[in-house]
Amino acid sequence: MGIRIDSLRCSLIAIPLLILASSFHSASAGPCEVSYFNGRQIFNFSLTAPIAGFPHGVLSEDGYYKVAENESVLWFQLCDGMIFNHNPPRCVGCQDCGGPSHCGSGCSALVANNIGGYDVCSTIGGVSSTSADIMDEQNPQKGVIVKISSLDTKENCSLSVSVICNSSGLTGPLGLQKSGTCDYAAVLQHPSGCATVVSVHGKGLGWFATLIIIVLCVFGAYMLAGAVYRHFFLGIHGFDVMPNLDFWITLPQRTQGFFASLVRRFRGPTESYRDSYSPVNF
Secondary structure, X not given: OHHHHHHHHHHXXXXXXXXXXXXXXXXXXXOXXXXXXXXXXXXXXXXXXOEOOEOOOOOOOOOOEEEEEOOEEEEEOOOOOOOOOOOOOOOEOOOOOOXXXXXXXXXXXXXXXXXXXXXXXXXXXXXXXXXXXXXXXXXXXXXXXXXXXXXXXXXXXXXXXXXXXXXOOXXXXXXXXXXXXXXXXXXXXXXXXXXXXXXXXXXXXXXXXXXXXXXXXXXXXXXHHHHHHHHHOOOOOXXXXXXXXXXXXXXXXXXXXXXXXXXXXXXXXOOOOOOOOOOOOO
């Protein structure tokens, strides 16, 4: 009997804790990993995952991409910092991106504009300020947009690169566009912009299933909070830290008695059942 009670106590404590832990579990994703669910399918994008012909995904094998338009030259690397093994940028104002001796290294995007005959650099952003999202919710397979924001709040620069799905290979970057004082946009066609599609059958969780999940999560939080309070504030140890332990142990027996009482009420007394007020024939 003692073994059965101990096993029941372990189960009553472990189950709500597992439910609570699973309800707060979330998978971490990098800045260039996007998942989108449209109610029927899940579209997964992983721009840095190796694919055929591109072992580093969308990352440039040269360490950077370069695109020029009019008097502006833009260097960038998606999802990582730029690396220049040769021909680094030569411009004034590179302190936030590698400094004069390693200009371009240590950030994800750098733009140079010719001002008064001098190339003046502006750091657009780094890996920590990179985010990605799908391009079109109506057509999720079109690709994703990678946005790099400025590390310097004074200039407030940004770069948006549209990575369009192109399973045949790499094209670009193309079409450097500038809007405002320091906002740039470019287009890159790449196989990494193609989504991995997972079909989901069914219509998702209904209101009843959602209600059950909420009740289980609240119950798990109640059990965990009660156990923590009884252990640290009341000094209770062992299985007795579980709040209302006696009630939960006797709950199966209480439930059985409740349903047995309902059955007797609706079916009436059986032949073998006779209460104290039943007539007795002598």
